[in-house]
Amino acid sequence: MTEVPAAGGAPRAVPEVFAPARLGPLRLRNRVIKAATFEGMAPHSLVTDELIDYHLRPAAGGVAMTTVAYCAVTPEGRTRRGQLWMRPEALPGLRGLTAAVHGTGAAVALQLGHAGPVADARSNGAPALSPMGGFNPVGLRRDRAATVQDLRRVVEAHARAAALAATAGFDAVELHLGHNYLASAFLSPRLNRRTDEYGGPLRHRARLALAIAASVRQALGDRVAITAKLNMTDGTRGGLTVEESLQVAGWLQEAGSVDALTLTAGSSLLNPMYLFRGDAPVKEFAARFPRPQRLGIRLLGRRFLRSYPYEPLYLLDKARLFRRELTLPLVLIGGVTDYDGMERAMTEGFDFVAMARALLREPDLVHRVRRDPSTRSRCVHCNRCMPTIYTGTHCPLVD
Template identity: 40%
Template sequence: MTSNVSTQVRGAFVPVQIGPLQLKNRFIKAATNEGMSPNGVPSRQLVQFHAGIVAGGAAMTTVAYCAVSDDGCTLPNQIQLNEQTLPHLRALTDAVHREGGAASAQITHGGCFVFTPQPGQRRPLSASGGFNKIGLMSGMFFKRQMTRADMQRIAADFARGARLAKQAGFDAVEIHMGHGYLLSQFLSPLYNKRTDEYGGSLENRLRFPREVLRSVLDAVGREMAVLCKFSITEGVRGGNHIEEGVAIARALEAEGAHALVLSAGLNAESITTMFGSSFPAENRAVVTNPIMKLAMYLQQRFEKPREFKPLYLLKYARQIRAAVNVPLAYLGGLTSAEGVSTLCDEGFDLMAMGRVLIHDPAWVRDLQQGALTQSGCTACNRCVAMMYTEGGTSCVLGRAGDPILNSLPAAG
């Protein structure tokens, strides 16, 4: 620890233990889709992006949306965890480790939230079958209720994905259980209409996500940190609210998760709950994919405008903190030294940031050195649409990503 760390943020620069992994401080880069994996292969731009995050002071960076199954890819160019991507992922983790940080792979399956069907995939998997409202944008108008055999296969895919992540040099895996992807589709009463032991009560809706967590812990839990990211409130009528969020946290703690990442909202129904502020109309001008243009239009048309407020999820997250002892990563509107101090005082073990570190990868280092106390990020959300540009995700107030680097595979 340097001598010029202010008393206000000193506690955030104390090492923390997450399962078998010790992090040098409490700051982690939250998973954000960077659009830097052409044909599912990490690019040199992605390596540079994540290495820059840890060079800027964060203890760990999270590589988003690593699909564990071919039928679970949400978007074009999403990373797939397989033997072909291992050398490129190893190039990324090696670069992160050279900068003195740790790397986490966010492992996920899109369920019915997919826009790029695989050959022969007419009906995507989900907790329940029937009409697929997400499929209105991709032509997959119906989804298929998962059978027990499907669940066993996907749970095994998560375990295999975690083992591949370890082989690629990752220090942690983050199981994505939020935002409307497959495991979230089991948790949410908006999506889960089953009448068997995997539907109905929250205890039943938790059954498959808990099985996935157990399979991952059994596969890698002694050697890697295993985190779970979930929506502590879905922010939409008929969805889970904070009371369910507390119960989910308790169940994941009981199952053995090493840490929980506290997010909120659903991609389709309540994205402003997730980001804490509205999306600008300018985003549609950046996006060339007509499906994504339509999705953004519908979100802006039907969601109420929301003005950004710092620590916008704190009132919910502190209820989770009061209910469990497992390490918690707060996510949602951390932008200042004052916010860091508040989260330390409130007992959060980790602080996850997305937009702030996209805007300024060196924000943590500058905070530690006393060079700044407030981020310059305006929470305009225009970085979200930048993932569809040739250079990938970047802050519109800074330098755009390099299209050439983003076209080159990470290894080779």
């Protein structure tokens, strides 16, 4: 092992990508995580055989841990009706999923959150919650401004959902604090202009995110690992900045409420391609909708699905700032597709890497990279997998 400077200037050993690693109380077989990617395989908000098979493929393909995404903590917190939400009725299926994944030697995490303004109120049959209320283009209805009672209910729901996840056999939970879902929307000065204790100064805007993490830690203790997916920036004018996110990350570290942070970016509500990079699949998205909406998406879709050029490790520059300031374990995501990228992340001081799109096309990619470090991913970053969430997420280029 070599050593590199860490936060505070102390030298830090560079870990091996495929050596066992600790994540809180959890021991993982390597440092590669299957990132949370909405599967679209729970039409009745319950686990299906298709969902289990979806996670078995990368688990058998060599990842250390696969992440089930996304599981809402309340029914109105779903992005759309056909999505998992955590309740006792979901436990039998979730237990079957965790047992199946454990049979491959991999661990399994459950991503928990509340979609807030990203929720489709029309699909859910319930108003979407947001910091301010107002018209929501996702569900073509008005959001409801979350009351203090709503927010306390959401915090309690996260704790209950996390406890159920532990009961179901999950090794970790990931708290969704990014992409302008509810907690992230409250962090955003663009979306949160409240004047109560949840608005204004950053500490107030961070109140919900910090309370969620604290409640989950209190519910779980050290039984399972707790991670959080945090926006480094919203990628929108007037949104959360890197400097603000660094402060929030510092507060999470100080509280000891999470074991690691996954550093993400972008807004599912305002600028989703800032996270994904590569081609913007406007035509493919339009084809999934009825004719009137289809025409509108074709004409105006480029304003929402902006195109950002793809490059390997495209979030690394911003993530470095967090690595310099924090001692908390960090997960690098965004353009990790080969051994060179994985090793670079370790050299730069990151503890884990997370992959998503590349594993859709090649679920066994990690095994193949381990056998032959020169292996290159076949993912072309066309993002045509994105519109498949409505029929079961998959790579449309698979032979």
